[in-house]
Amino acid sequence: MADYIVSLGLENVVVAETDLSLVDGQNGHLVYRNHWARDLAIHRTFEEVAHLLWYGNLPDADELKALVQRLAAQRELPAHIKQLIDSIPADVDMMSVLRTAVSAVHVSGEAFPPTMEQIIELTAKLPTIIAHRYARLNHQEPLAPRADLNHTANYLYMLKGEVPSNAHVRSLDAYLILTQEHGLNASTFAARVVASTQSDLVSSVTAAIGALKGPRHGGAPSEVTEMIEAIGTKENAEPWMRKRLEGGNVLMGFGHRVYRTRDPRATALSVVAAELAQDDPWFDLAIHVENTGLKLLQEFKPGRQLNVNVEFYAAIVMRSIGLPDELFTPTFAVSRTVGWCAHILEAAQMRIIRPQSNYTGVMPD
Numbered sequence: 108m109a110d111y112i113v114s115l116g117l118e119n120v121v122v123a124e125t126d127l128s129l130v131d132g133q134n135g136h137l138v139y140r141n142h143w144a145r146d147l148a149i150h151r152t153f154e155e156v157a158h159l160l161w162y163g164n165l166p167d168a169d170e171l172k173a174l175v176q177r178l179a180a181q182r183e184l185p186a187h188i189k190q191l192i193d194s195i196p197a198d199v200d201m202m203s204v205l206r207t208a209v210s211a212v213h214v215s216g217e218a219f220p221p222t223m224e225q226i227i228e229l230t231a232k233l234p235t236i237i238a239h240r241y242a243r244l245n246h247q248e249p250l251a252p253r254a255d256l257n258h259t260a261n262y263l264y265m266l267k268g269e270v271p272s273n274a275h276v277r278s279l280d281a282y283l284i285l286t287q288e289h290g291l292n293a294s295t296f297a298a299r300v301v302a303s304t305q306s307d308l309v310s311s312v313t314a315a316i317g318a319l320k321g322p323r324h325g326g327a328p329s330e331v332t333e334m335i336e337a338i339g340t341k342e343n344a345e346p347w348m349r350k351r352l353e354g355g356n357v358l359m360g361f362g363h364r365v366y367r368t369r370d371p372r373a374t375a376l377s378v379v380a381a382e383l384a385q386d387d388p389w390f391d392l393a394i395h396v397e398n399t400g401l402k403l404l405q406e407f408k409p410g411r412q413l414n415v416n417v418e419f420y421a422a423i424v425m426r427s428i429g430l431p432d433e434l435f436t437p438t439f440a441v442s443r444t445v446g447w448c449a450h451i452l453e454a455a456q457m458r459i460i461r462p463q464s465n466y467t468g469v470m471p472d
């Protein structure tokens with residue numbers, strides 16, 4: 108048998124070439140195709156950055172208008188998806204509902220290769236699936252999407268039943284833009300594996316949703332708010348977090364496979380969070396929790412360079428906009444669908460992904 112180099116968790120293994128993004132963990136840089144992600148988050152909209160990732164350029168006025176209209180035209184859910192969502196028991200979590208409903212979306216055209224039309228159809232429907240389920244859970248009639256609102260504003264409108272303020276739209280847009288794309292994270296990798304088999308777009312995105320759901324990945328932010336709630340007071344932060352670490356547990360919203368600096372998205376979102384929540388004592392407590400976590404992680408994991416990741420401040424921003432915990436990870440899926448789809452287009456052109464494993468069992472006689 109040939110000897111293989113084992114890299115548990117595929118750490119530092121390069122398995123694809125991409126021109127979509129650079130995640131530079133040493134310098135704390137995040138670039139989307141020749142643009143700093145943090146600048147895009149301040150100056151651009153969800154649709155503009157989706158255009159950049161899908162088509163390769165920031166759109167001119169006509170291109171933007173066309174994409175905005177195409178997304179708005181595809182938001183309605185067909186009857187079978189609504190029925191499917193309504194048939195799922197109320198105690199099934201929102202990410203499982205999203206995964207199931209997405210898997211049943213029928214997009215136009217051939218199963219392979221994926222097309223821009225399919226990508227727009229699927230991306231447009233994710234917020235409506237979440238809002239439909241959320242309304243039902245709250246014993247309300249789901250609101251029809253509004254074609255006169257952009258992707259982010261319409262999502263908030265469907266969830267809250269009123270046209271959101273500009274401040275909330277801009278803040279959520281910043282979060283959604285900062286999380287649209289992030290290299291070969293676990294969910295994007297899952298999507299690429301499926302796409303590399305020449306399976307269809309919906310199957311690839313369904314696999315990605317399954318991977319995003321886990322608490323080590325996109326499932327972290329609701330556990331961040333739970334942690335801050337459980338800590339409750341500044342005085343309790345150190346004993347609470349120390350006990351978690353002594354018990355061998357991780358601190359949610361801290362650590363990252365790639366970043367050895369503070370996650371640049373956390374830095375950008377901390378500015379957004381400060382604007383939204385500066386007078387909120389809960390925000391003050393969250394900053395204290397971050398500082399206490401950093402101090403304790405240096406003590407418990409010396410030399411590991413563990414910092415807060417995007418999920419820490421994502422949780423604070425979403426909470427400040429008034430989104431409940433159960434919508435945090437589904438809202439992440441709304442943004443990451445853009446990156447998944449861009450990667451699916453790339454992976455569909457590449458070789459099938461098939462790594463190797465070392466057999467550690469016994470050979471038959």
Ligand SMILES: CC(=O)SCCNC(=O)CCNC(=O)[C@H](O)C(C)(C)COP(=O)(O)OP(=O)(O)OC[C@H]1O[C@@H](n2cnc3c(N)ncnc32)[C@H](O)[C@@H]1OP(=O)(O)O
Pocket residue numbers: 116322323324325327356357358359360361362363364365408411413416417418
């Ligand atoms: C959008 C996103 O997906 S961002 C990530 C969201 N996830 C979280 O916030 C969950 C908490 N964080 C974690 O579980 C991890 O940091 C992960 C899953 C993000 C990365 O995992 P890995 O790449 O395996 O971590 P890494 O190799 O850097 O860990 C080094 C050491 O620090 C520890 N460590 C890493 N993160 C944490 C943490 N949050 N709290 C305590 N210890 C930690 C590891 O257990 C490991 O310890 P060991 O060497 O004694 O075994």
Ligand SMILES: O=C([O-])CC(=O)C(=O)O
Pocket residue numbers: 286288289290291292293324363364365416417
């Ligand atoms: O890159 C990763 O491993 C996780 C992450 O931050 C993301 O997916 O946004």
